[in-house]
Amino acid sequence: MNYEIVCGIETHIELATRTKIFCGCTTEFGGEPNTHCCPVCTGQPGSLPILNQKVVEYAIRAGLALNCKINTRSHMDRKNYVYPDLPKAYQISQYDEPLCENGYIELDSGKRIGITRIHIEEDAGKLIHENGYTYIDYNRSGVPLIEIVSEPDISSAEEAREYAEKLQLIMRYIGISDCKMQEGSMRCDVNLSLRKPGDPNFGVRTEIKNINSLSFIQKAVMAEAERQADILDAGGTIVQQTMRYDEATNSVAPMRDKENSDDYRYFPDPDILRFCIDEDKIEEIRASLPELPFDKLRRYVNDLGLPEATARQISRYRKVAEFFEGTLAGGASVKNAANLIVGTIFSHMNTEEEKELFAVRISADQFAELVRLLDEKKINYGVAQGTLQKMLESGKSVDEFIKPEDLAGISDEELESLCREAFDANPKAVADVRNGKDKAINVMFGFIMKKTGGKADIRKAEALLRKMIGHD
Amino acid sequence: MKARIPELAKRLRSREISAVELTKAYIEAIEKLNPTLNAYVHLTFDTALEAAEQADQRLKEDDAPLLCGIPMALKDNICTDGLPTTCCSRILKDFRPYYDATAWEKLKALGAVLLGKTNMDEFAMGSTSETSCYGAPLNPRNTNYVTGGSSGGSAAAVCANLAVYSLGSDTGGSIRQPASFCGVVGLKPTYGAVSRYGLIAYGSSLDQIGPLANSVKDAAIVFDAIKGGDKRDQTSVDYDYGSSLAECLDRDVKGVRIGVAEEFFDGINPEIKAKIEDAIKLLERNGAVVENLRFPALKIALPVYYIIACAEASSNLGRYDGIRYGHRASSYTSIDDMIVKTRNEGFGDEVKRRIMLGTYVLSSGYYDAYYKKACLIREEINREFDAVFEKCDVLIAPTAPNTAFPLNYRGSGPVEMYLSDICTVPVNIAGVPAISVPCGEDARGLPIGMQIIGRRFGEATVLQVAHFYEQSAGKVLGDYEGGAGI
Numbered sequence: 022m023n024y025e026i027v028c029g030i031e032t033h034i035e036l037a038t039r040t041k042i043f044c045g046c047t048t049e050f051g052g053e054p055n056t057h058c059c060p061v062c063t064g065q066p067g068s069l070p071i072l073n074q075k076v077v078e079y080a081i082r083a084g085l086a087l088n089c090k091i092n093t094r095s096h097m098d099r100k101n102y103v104y105p106d107l108p109k110a111y112q113i114s115q116y117d118e119p120l121c122e123n124g125y126i127e128l129d130s131g132k133r134i135g136i137t138r139i140h141i142e143e144d145a146g147k148l149i150h151e152n153g154y155t156y157i158d159y160n161r162s163g164v165p166l167i168e169i170v171s172e173p174d175i176s177s178a179e180e181a182r183e184y185a186e187k188l189q190l191i192m193r194y195i196g197i198s199d200c201k202m203q204e205g206s207m208r209c210d211v212n213l214s215l216r217k218p219g220d221p222n223f224g225v226r227t228e229i230k231n232i233n234s235l236s237f238i239q240k241a242v243m244a245e246a247e248r249q250a251d252i253l254d255a256g257g258t259i260v261q262q263t264m265r266y267d268e269a270t271n272s273v274a275p276m277r278d279k280e281n282s283d284d285y286r287y288f289p290d291p292d293i294l295r296f297c298i299d300e301d302k303i304e305e306i307r308a309s310l311p312e313l314p315f316d317k318l319r320r321y322v323n324d325l326g327l328p329e330a331t332a333r334q335i336s337r338y339r340k341v342a343e344f345f346e347g348t349l350a351g352g353a354s355v356k357n358a359a360n361l362i363v364g365t366i367f368s369h370m371n372t373e374e375e376k377e378l379f380a381v382r383i384s385a386d387q388f389a390e391l392v393r394l395l396d397e398k399k400i401n402y403g404v405a406q407g408t409l410q411k412m413l414e415s416g417k418s419v420d421e422f423i424k425p426e427d428l429a430g431i432s433d434e435e436l437e438s439l440c441r442e443a444f445d446a447n448p449k450a451v452a453d454v455r456n457g458k459d460k461a462i463n464v465m466f467g468f469i470m471k472k473t474g475g476k477a478d479i480r481k482a483e484a485l486l487r488k489m490i491g492h493d
Numbered sequence: 494m495k496a497r498i499p500e501l502a503k504r505l506r507s508r509e510i511s512a513v514e515l516t517k518a519y520i521e522a523i524e525k526l527n528p529t530l531n532a533y534v535h536l537t538f539d540t541a542l543e544a545a546e547q548a549d550q551r552l553k554e555d556d557a558p559l560l561c562g563i564p565m566a567l568k569d570n571i572c573t574d575g576l577p578t579t580c581c582s583r584i585l586k587d588f589r590p591y592y593d594a595t596a597w598e599k600l601k602a603l604g605a606v607l608l609g610k611t612n613m614d615e616f617a618m619g620s621t622s623e624t625s626c627y628g629a630p631l632n633p634r635n636t637n638y639v640t641g642g643s644s645g646g647s648a649a650a651v652c653a654n655l656a657v658y659s660l661g662s663d664t665g666g667s668i669r670q671p672a673s674f675c676g677v678v679g680l681k682p683t684y685g686a687v688s689r690y691g692l693i694a695y696g697s698s699l700d701q702i703g704p705l706a707n708s709v710k711d712a713a714i715v716f717d718a719i720k721g722g723d724k725r726d727q728t729s730v731d732y733d734y735g736s737s738l739a740e741c742l743d744r745d746v747k748g749v750r751i752g753v754a755e756e757f758f759d760g761i762n763p764e765i766k767a768k769i770e771d772a773i774k775l776l777e778r779n780g781a782v783v784e785n786l787r788f789p790a791l792k793i794a795l796p797v798y799y800i801i802a803c804a805e806a807s808s809n810l811g812r813y814d815g816i817r818y819g820h821r822a823s824s825y826t827s828i829d830d831m832i833v834k835t836r837n838e839g840f841g842d843e844v845k846r847r848i849m850l851g852t853y854v855l856s857s858g859y860y861d862a863y864y865k866k867a868c869l870i871r872e873e874i875n876r877e878f879d880a881v882f883e884k885c886d887v888l889i890a891p892t893a894p895n896t897a898f899p900l901n902y903r904g905s906g907p908v909e910m911y912l913s914d915i916c917t918v919p920v921n922i923a924g925v926p927a928i929s930v931p932c933g934e935d936a937r938g939l940p941i942g943m944q945i946i947g948r949r950f951g952e953a954t955v956l957q958v959a960h961f962y963e964q965s966a967g968k969v970l971g972d973y974e975g976g977a978g979i
Binding site: 064071101287288 | 592
């Protein structure tokens, strides 16, 4: 039988603030266990939380980038539950007054996935099970998180993946998180139910917890939808429960409940004052937001005329896009700049992280100088690539590698005599061209380039050669 | 004769006595009396003597602070770096924090000499200090009676002259009521006036640290020293009181409008009522204007207090699970089992009762009927206080409806004990300041306290009226013999 997938995603994202949400401890990843801790983030008696204003600011950035309404009045709540990784036996979170509400993410298809809410909260510590003992590392306790809750608008595994991928991209772009799913700085919980097409009612849903890669999101949705469909087809009913996706077997199985407390006894945290956010502050944050990746992509394709694939590769990484745009500002042409970035610079960057970091040793201006030489045909593409290589290795400017005399290069007389040499040395190619095999002319170009170290103006050379061949 | 801070400060500066000698005198008195009174539960004599030596060095300079070299005590729920801080609970037995409470840090920086940590109701939950895991402190004025609570040890230590002053904490009357029972002065400052950092939480929106002392002036001096905003406590306020409150006490009460609300006198022991009325008459004779007011929300304040305090407590006390600090059950089968056993062994009955009550009022299905409603009524109580303080400058009421209970008195059960907080809890609910000053004693010679309540950050007026009363009333209590002979 055919079912419609109804899926919503809750995403936890660790914010890249320097310090934790309620104390001055560092948020740095790793570190010896329990070295990034203090009385506050280990819940020592008598300690009190101080809300980090940067966290509020970062959450507002996320809200604005996801088209949310920002609540100007908000407060923190306590979510009470007992677990050894939670040192106060409550998590400071937000319950009925989240910072942001009612946003959306637009998929490539134009479909919008609603964002119900974004709230701020603290992360818990980490349990490490070893040699029959359980150890607790509180380094992560108090690291700021935002939880982004989507509407159940997602109706396929592909949409689920695209939603998460777009979310990740936007969050990285606005600089509030590195969103590394492997390291846990972005974690997704998928809620999923099935219903018959056209049925206005929702089916019973399950929640798949802590999925840690984009492709697993897609696979988990598929696996869970199949599992539920099988049950429904067999006349069974779905049990509302928490599931875990096992990547090894590509299957979804119920998780052992860690705590049978679904009553969190939320109440406003008396230690943290209600807070108000100035409209001015919101506008200031809005003004500081960068152009988002999809707006860039659209602009690169529509206004700059880049092919979509290239535009996508460049707009995907904020630093790359900024470098690209800096190069254009330096007077370089769109096409050459884009091709050199994607073709040459990216060939040094094997991972997403490297592209994300885009740690190049030259500035956009230095790069623009090189591209301009190519644009003005003072060098050809091969030389541009080779020079760029050297520039990237040394961090030095183009004039270190290409001297003015090189560019002044070949006089018309010299070029003419070179062409003559090429013509004389390649009778077969000449004959081939004359017989309609036009590509054979490349043999003569190669001869000339080799002799000149690539410095010859190939268009001029072509004109001269064709004249000699009598084929112009 | 009990020593007062200004007089001791003078004697320390004139070298009539050194801080070490003064400290030794208190140590001697504690060693003599504490085995009976049980006012202190942890003694810190070694560090006290070191602090006294340093104070003596500092007292050679002209600008040594007033509190330099003065021996004092802290309630056992105020964190002291490296020294026991147990809330008089088995669950925190042997707990030594590695940080100081802000209030203590401030006093320490002024050269205060800490003699020890004082007895209290377990986690400050109680009105007699009898829920302490170390056993109850005894009322120095009559050891057959309780000290009151929860800051009973702090009141007893000051009363018996085993400390010049002490700090307590007040969530629903825990400074004022024991001050009243022991015949000392106790000030509950405005919520936010003193940092709560390092005060082990009971009811976070109600808790406030304050001084207990043998005079209003001493209480004012200590309040001056501990007040102020703290970047480690978001609920603290850096209120500008203008100047030192202790230096502005000498005002008369001409034209001061004193509010008297009959609800505060309903069901009050007649002996107490009479003494408070005498005190009000004295103020009136000296030019104060009495305004008769109504305070209808008083009766509802008590359930509101117990709902809010217990709700917050149930959350605040969740952290005592035996994992990071404090008591841990010795045998268990799993982490869950360990937590359950630890808490079962570690907490006393009253604490368990309040945790259960608080858990219940926050549970889904009951939240709206209890916790949420209590919060709404809290706002109504705030409005009533606002209305009252439009008509008067201070409100005068008994501190407690009764004098000290006999030891082990249980009455008809916990609710009767809760009822004895009726006069003090509205003050915490509204976060306003109030002081308890002795105003006489009952037929058995047990002290009676008068409560003077002010508007938010109105400590100056509260202290001025209290000081004026104390100075004009003269001797209202019988002499207390004992304590440090200095």
